[in-house]
Amino acid sequence: MSLPRFHVVTDSLDVIRGVLGHGPVAIQVRVKTDDRSAYALTCAAVELCRAADALCLVDDRVGVALAAGADGVHVGADDLPVAAVRRVVGPSMIVGATCRDPGAALAAVGDGATYLGVGPAFATSSKSGLPPPIGPLGVAAVARAVPGTPVIAIAGITADRVASLDCYGVAVISAVVADPAAATIAFLKELG
Template sequence: MVFPRLHIITDSLDVVRGALGHGPVAIQVRVKTGDRDAYQLTVAALELCRAAGALCLVDDRVGVAIATGADGVHVGAEDLPVAAARRVLGPAAILGATCRDPASARAAVADGASYLGVGPVFATTTKAGLPPPIGPAGLAAVVDAVPGTPVIAIAGITAANAADLPGYGVAAISAIAADPAGSTAQFLRVLGVAA
């Protein structure tokens, strides 16, 4: 399977259902309540993703990813360190890491990250407490620092600005939520990977 250029981050099965079937995507299950809620949603999302041939990743929760048999996990700056997550997951699982500058990007790849989520690229209201946006230039600096590693831009990403971003792909949250099917298809067209 080719690593998807569009990552959809959600806590909604309706979004998962709407996003699948339009082309290659990765679904990242992000649940901010308890592990049990994350587990139940991931089990349901994984069933849909398997049927559609899509990747299913879990945000933050390594234990939930392992327990459900998800394809991998994405760890942020406040989560389990990348090297520790890689030890727990083993060599085959997909492991994403959040970073925002070339030094942290190189360190994450050295510690075993399969791909990087880089941002915030633009301002966003989806997540509170984020550092200032790095912009396309900051994103480009990270892309240049880790050749060969997929870099996924995150925060404030829309179909309108996705085509102008350097790197491998993009992650979307609020830009997908209102119209998952239509927005996913539009993103995939912009990224040049429509089914």
């Protein structure tokens, strides 16, 4: 399965159920509590994703991704380095890496990242402590630096902002919470 252009980052099975079945989507399970809770939620998410032919990724937790049989893992700047993750998960698992600039993007791809999560694209309240937004120009600069590697913009993404982004796809958190199905349909339409 190719990497979907629409990624949903969530810790809610209700959101996952709502976004599945409308087109190609990747679910990124993000649980900020303990590994046991993350594992239980990821196992349930993997089951739902398999039934809907969707990808299931896990945020930060390589061990949980492997134990639950997820399709991949996404690591940020404070998580295990991409090269270490690639050694642990092997050549076939999807590895996403968070980047903000072309230099970091080139390094992550060189270390084995399958795709890049780039941002924050816009201001957001979904995650605290983020650096200033890099905007559409910053996202495009990263995408140009790594041709052939999917760049997924994240943070502050709404369906009406998709057209302003020159990249492979987008990842959202809060944009799908109120009505996951309708939001997913709207994003998939914008992504073409």
